[in-house]
Amino acid sequence: MITTADVRRWIQEAAPALRGGFVHRVWREDxxxxxLVRHHEGGDPDARATGxxxxxxxxxxxxxxxxxxxPELVAADDDRAKKAQARDPHPFLALLRRHLxxxxxxxxxxxxxxxxxxxxxxxxxxxxxxxxxxxxRLLVELIGRQGNLILGARDEGGHVRCxxxxxxxxxxxxxxxxxxxxxxxxxxxxxxxxPDTPQLCPEVELEPGRLVVGxxxxxxxxxxxxxxxxxxxxxxxxxxARQALRRxxxxxxxxxxxxxxxxxxxxxxxxxxxxxxxxxxxxxxxREARLTDYATGEPVEVVVALDPAEPVQDQFEALYKKxxxxxxxxxxxxxxxxxxxxxxxxxxxxxxxLEEVAPDDEAALDAHEKTLRKxxxxxxxxxxxxxxxxxxxxxxxxxxxxxxxxxxxxxEENDRLTMRVARGNDLFFHVRGMPxxxxxxxxxxxxxxxxxxxxxxxxxxxHWSKARNRGTAVDVxxxxxxxxxxxxxxxxxxxxxxxEKTIRAGNDPERLRRVLxxxxxxxxxxxxx
Numbered sequence: 001m002i003t004t005a006d007v008r009r010w011i012q013e014a015a016p017a018l019r020g021g022f023v024h025r026v027w028r029e030d031x032x033x034x035x036l037v038r039h040h041e042g043g044d045p046d047a048r049a050t051g052x053x054x055x056x057x058x059x060x061x062x063x064x065x066x067x068x069x070x071p072e073l074v075a076a077d078d079d080r081a082k083k084a085q086a087r088d089p090h091p092f093l094a095l096l097r098r099h100l101x102x103x104x105x106x107x108x109x110x111x112x113x114x115x116x117x118x119x120x121x122x123x124x125x126x127x128x129x130x131x132x133x134x135x136x137r138l139l140v141e142l143i144g145r146q147g148n149l150i151l152g153a154r155d156e157g158g159h160v161r162c163x164x165x166x167x168x169x170x171x172x173x174x175x176x177x178x179x180x181x182x183x184x185x186x187x188x189x190x191x192x193x194x195p196d197t198p199q200l201c202p203e204v205e206l207e208p209g210r211l212v213v214g215x216x217x218x219x220x221x222x223x224x225x226x227x228x229x230x231x232x233x234x235x236x237x238x239x240x241a242r243q244a245l246r247r248x249x250x251x252x253x254x255x256x257x258x259x260x261x262x263x264x265x266x267x268x269x270x271x272x273x274x275x276x277x278x279x280x281x282x283x284x285x286x287r288e289a290r291l292t293d294y295a296t297g298e299p300v301e302v303v304v305a306l307d308p309a310e311p312v313q314d315q316f317e318a319l320y321k322k323x324x325x326x327x328x329x330x331x332x333x334x335x336x337x338x339x340x341x342x343x344x345x346x347x348x349x350x351x352x353x354l355e356e357v358a359p360d361d362e363a364a365l366d367a368h369e370k371t372l373r374k375x376x377x378x379x380x381x382x383x384x385x386x387x388x389x390x391x392x393x394x395x396x397x398x399x400x401x402x403x404x405x406x407x408x409x410x411x412e413e414n415d416r417l418t419m420r421v422a423r424g425n426d427l428f429f430h431v432r433g434m435p436x437x438x439x440x441x442x443x444x445x446x447x448x449x450x451x452x453x454x455x456x457x458x459x460x461x462x463h464w465s466k467a468r469n470r471g472t473a474v475d476v477x478x479x480x481x482x483x484x485x486x487x488x489x490x491x492x493x494x495x496x497x498x499x500e501k502t503i504r505a506g507n508d509p510e511r512l513r514r515v516l517x518x519x520x521x522x523x524x525x526x527x528x529x
Contacts, residue, residue, distance in 0.1 A: 014068030027085035059147030063221035067214030244377035245347040272319035398518040399456040411493030424482035436465025462506035
């Protein structure tokens, strides 16, 4: 936990680095807010810049800080980052930019006895925009779990009227626009409150004219922020949204590079025209052609590189083809660029919303999770896998004589039952001309089945076929298993039989009930195959 001594030390180092400079840019980087301040010769904002420093502000208590940093530690000169920052739609960021950019930093102080920092700034006349206040105060309150960042307009009497705020929203105070800023009431000391000595990087000593404490504190607090983000659901969603945003921004750069290539189409076509017009005068095997272009009215020498191994005609036709290809792709690139720009806006809005949501607001996080999946920042939820029924083996019943009757449950099991389980002299049953289960009647060589057993097995075959609800007798084919063949490449359940005989069955409910009663309950209640 930071103390007032930490804050005093940070500002003792930061104030000289920022005082007298002009706010050049303002942006956000994850949970931190950055003001880039630039100094100019003679204090004239139009004169040559002589130095820069950044003020980095983070509000969450676990990694709070208000420190001055060298520009390179906040990637102040990263052109790709600048483009991304310029697209940031956060409303409070827009407020800071509208009022603070161009203002001179008059002072930066730590409020005595409080973890509050006050930055005063003044716009040189005239103000850069009609609604920019001439005298401003930016207040950083490192209190509570999330802290507050308040921008206000100050009058000559030192009173501050709020212009806007980034607030945790739990304090009884209001920061509505136009209201007078009221500092937080003093809190009574607590028994567990740390002593008023620096708690962060106390081993780093202040060095006049150098920024050493700020970088050390920023590195430590950023590490804490990254660890906390990786450990929370909200942090995981934020990380996914930011990664998707960075990917989209990288794609924008690639698409912009492709559009830049389209500009070469005119130049390629111009080279092709010159080669075509002068093809007769270009010697075979030339490595370049020096041609005169009169397109602008004045003779201009154009040097076109050639491949000595290729005919000139093939080369200028290739140039025409490439120019056409570049122009044909322009529309699709423009369309894709518009789609990616919309995605970037969606990701930026999502990042801003996730930064505002409370880590324990499960309903809001559920809604943001759906949005992340819809935008592709999180993998789509996989459909629940269908429940695979464990292989229970074929259904099993008994005839009146005690012979076993086996019934396949599906096409794959029909194959397994007939081609692997059944023995050569076992009898195979199947309703003629209709889909149904394979039925095997086990044959004991010492006790061959009689006609009643054949009827029992045939009745079971009708029951597990498409003929089960007819209520009339149908023909059931049967033959020893050795006369059942599986054609090569045939789908599961399809067989060919020979030497078959037929038996009529299927119109005897009493027989069916008796046979089914000999099996397990789940077998007797099974659906038809």
